[in-house]
Amino acid sequence: MTILKVKNLNKVYGKEEIKVKALSNINLEINKGEFVVIVGKSGSGKSTLLHIMAGIETPTNGDVIIDDISISSLNEKERSLLRKEKIGLIFQSYNLIPVLTVEENIKLPTINTNNKSDEYINELMDLLHISDRKTHLPSQLSGGQQQRVAIARALINKPAIIFADEPTGNLDTKTESEVLQLLKESQKKYNQTIIMITHNIDIAKYADKVIKIEDGVIRE
Numbered sequence: 001m002t003i004l005k006v007k008n009l010n011k012v013y014g015k016e017e018i019k020v021k022a023l024s025n026i027n028l029e030i031n032k033g034e035f036v037v038i039v040g041k042s043g044s045g046k047s048t049l050l051h052i053m054a055g056i057e058t059p060t061n062g063d064v065i066i067d068d069i070s071i072s073s074l075n076e077k078e079r080s081l082l083r084k085e086k087i088g089l090i091f092q093s094y095n096l097i098p099v100l101t102v103e104e105n106i107k108l109p110t111i112n113t114n115n116k117s118d119e120y121i122n123e124l125m126d127l128l129h130i131s132d133r134k135t136h137l138p139s140q141l142s143g144g145q146q147q148r149v150a151i152a153r154a155l156i157n158k159p160a161i162i163f164a165d166e167p168t169g170n171l172d173t174k175t176e177s178e179v180l181q182l183l184k185e186s187q188k189k190y191n192q193t194i195i196m197i198t199h200n201i202d203i204a205k206y207a208d209k210v211i212k213i214e215d216g217v218i219r220e
């Protein structure tokens with residue numbers, strides 16, 4: 001079953017002499033439950049594609065369809081609701097709120113939703129080995145711990161699709177494999193789709209589908 005479709009997508013940044021064509025006529029389909037990896041050289045358009053698929057950046061033209069809903073037909077408020085309900089985002093920079101504790105950061109996406117599950121927060125903190133840091137602030141954590149908090153925050157609403165931009169780029173090998181293991185367990189348990197940018201060939205080996213981008217174009 002298709003969960004995400006990209007149709008004739010183009011993205012151009014800037015105008016005239018500073019114009020950059022970041023994506024050219026991208027078409028793809030991703031099935032529910034798939035683990036998809038996006039690879040390609042620096043500047044090839046990976047982050048641009050991921051951000052547009054996640055509804056945090058708009059295309060110049062073309063469309064993204066998530067669960068039969070066309071993102072371009074939504075206004076900003078509706079897009080934000082769709083993101084909250086269906087999408088989890090993990091970035092290489094953790095984007096945690098500095099004045100909130102670990103637990104408060106993880107709970108952020110549950111505000112204004114029906115998700116009141118303290119049980120799942122505790123389960124995630126246990127799985128990610130951050131339970132003993134739940135009242136700490138992000139500045140009191142190591143990089144790996146901060147990334148695990150960001151991952152718990154992305155998973156808290158049990159999103160249908162998890163978008164991850166180099167999520168293990170700043171982690172040591174041991175933490176990296178723990179984080180990947182957790183993502184895969186979550187994917188299996190809740191039939192989630194993971195779409196991840198990585199430079200790590202080993203991660204690409206585990207993927208159900210590898211999307212290779214070269215100069216804004218998909219190479220099969």
Ligand SMILES: Nc1ncnc2c1ncn2[C@@H]1O[C@H](COP(=O)(O)OP(=O)(O)OP(=O)(O)O)[C@@H](O)[C@H]1O
Pocket residue numbers: 013014020021022040041042043044045046047048049
């Ligand atoms: N906000 C922006 N304004 C202008 N050009 C941009 C902007 N964001 C990206 N670009 C350009 O679009 C192209 C694709 O960038 P993108 O960040 O998607 O590449 P990437 O494959 O994710 O690279 P990396 O692996 O280095 O993160 C690049 O040429 C980049 O310079």
